[in-house]
Amino acid sequence: MHSVSLHYTLTHRDDTDIASNNEAALLRHPLMGLLQAVDQQGSISAAARELNLSYRHVWGELKRWEDVLGHELIIWEKGQSAKLTEFGGKLMWAERQTQARLAPQLEALRADLERTFAVAFDPAAHVLTLYASHDDALPRLREHAATAGLHLDIRFCGSVDAIRALNEGRCTLAGFHTQSQPSDASYTAKAYRDLLQPGLHKIIGFATRTQGLITASGNPKQLLSLADVVKTQARFVQRSPGTGTRVLLDDLLAQAELSIQNLNNWPDEEPSHTALAEAIASGRCDVGLGIESTARARGLGFVPLVQEEFHLVCLKSALETPATQALCQFLQDPIWQKTLNALPGYQAHHSGEVQSLSKRLPWWTFPRVKKIR
Numbered sequence: 001m002h003s004v005s006l007h008y009t010l011t012h013r014d015d016t017d018i019a020s021n022n023e024a025a026l027l028r029h030p031l032m033g034l035l036q037a038v039d040q041q042g043s044i045s046a047a048a049r050e051l052n053l054s055y056r057h058v059w060g061e062l063k064r065w066e067d068v069l070g071h072e073l074i075i076w077e078k079g080q081s082a083k084l085t086e087f088g089g090k091l092m093w094a095e096r097q098t099q100a101r102l103a104p105q106l107e108a109l110r111a112d113l114e115r116t117f118a119v120a121f122d123p124a125a126h127v128l129t130l131y132a133s134h135d136d137a138l139p140r141l142r143e144h145a146a147t148a149g150l151h152l153d154i155r156f157c158g159s160v161d162a163i164r165a166l167n168e169g170r171c172t173l174a175g176f177h178t179q180s181q182p183s184d185a186s187y188t189a190k191a192y193r194d195l196l197q198p199g200l201h202k203i204i205g206f207a208t209r210t211q212g213l214i215t216a217s218g219n220p221k222q223l224l225s226l227a228d229v230v231k232t233q234a235r236f237v238q239r240s241p242g243t244g245t246r247v248l249l250d251d252l253l254a255q256a257e258l259s260i261q262n263l264n265n266w267p268d269e270e271p272s273h274t275a276l277a278e279a280i281a282s283g284r285c286d287v288g289l290g291i292e293s294t295a296r297a298r299g300l301g302f303v304p305l306v307q308e309e310f311h312l313v314c315l316k317s318a319l320e321t322p323a324t325q326a327l328c329q330f331l332q333d334p335i336w337q338k339t340l341n342a343l344p345g346y347q348a349h350h351s352g353e354v355q356s357l358s359k360r361l362p363w364w365t366f367p368r369v370k371k372i373r
Contacts, residue, residue: 031065034058034094036089038074042081125149126323131162132175133244134272135310136293137207137346144336150326156272159244163195163313171317173327177209177244177310184363187250198357199365202319204312204328205350207340210292211248212304214280219301223287225258226263226305233264234286237279240269251288252305274298292345309349311360319354328352335345 037047073088142152159176166174182188270276273294296300331352
């Protein structure tokens, strides 16, 4: 059986086309245009004139496609009008069926693309690229900010990778999270000290959120602390290395005088809070460290352990750009903060305020300069 793939092209229609032909195709294969022209005009030469192509080109393309498809497309009888073969007619029928079925989706896609590209021509619109730790509030921020002309291009990754992306110039903002006022001996300090530099980076306040133990619904093992997790040897699902939650776990274990080796670690690590919650909901694991909003959304048990700060960080040079200024203003909007506060475990915290690293993450020490008398 002869098989061949017909590659379709998504084409653009301008407003004149839409006004004159509401059923004009968005998805079109070039062969279908040739067949339709021959069928309507009754000859190769007339079809070529209709398409503003040369006779040689149209004839050559039809013969080429007959070779590719392994079927004749046109009935060539001297003195007779050119007609489609049965196979050619079936191709045209399949084309009409495809257009009828896909037209609504393709029209919606076209409209969405036009709206997206319109942002580039709107002087009041702004775009910010943000690499950030997985978080439930950021997608809501993206949705609400778009209504105010601020478009966030968010790429989720680990906290460490997000800050590296910022330092390498791949984004304007990075999102990461820490305990409040982490000490200079913490795992948090070890993870972020070399990536962030006072004077070069600035923090924009965003929110606090609650992290804790995500358990099966009803917390059947009655796990109330990491010590309980170790004592019961509950199957513990880890987040991936480089994530802020993995760094937080190391700090919480150290504070409880425990180590990662004390846990009954599940061999597979999960890249996000949602994936971790699914591992627990499916019964593969018993418990993991994650955020409250994800646990509540999945109907799982949750034991709060710590309230942490989710920070947005940028280079100091980006603070005065219109896009960053628009974000800071939006984060301080009472309507947005009400939306954020309604998310389980979240609370607006210094939202939109520009802060220094040395105050929010006070592990840097600077030698004092002696005054000359």
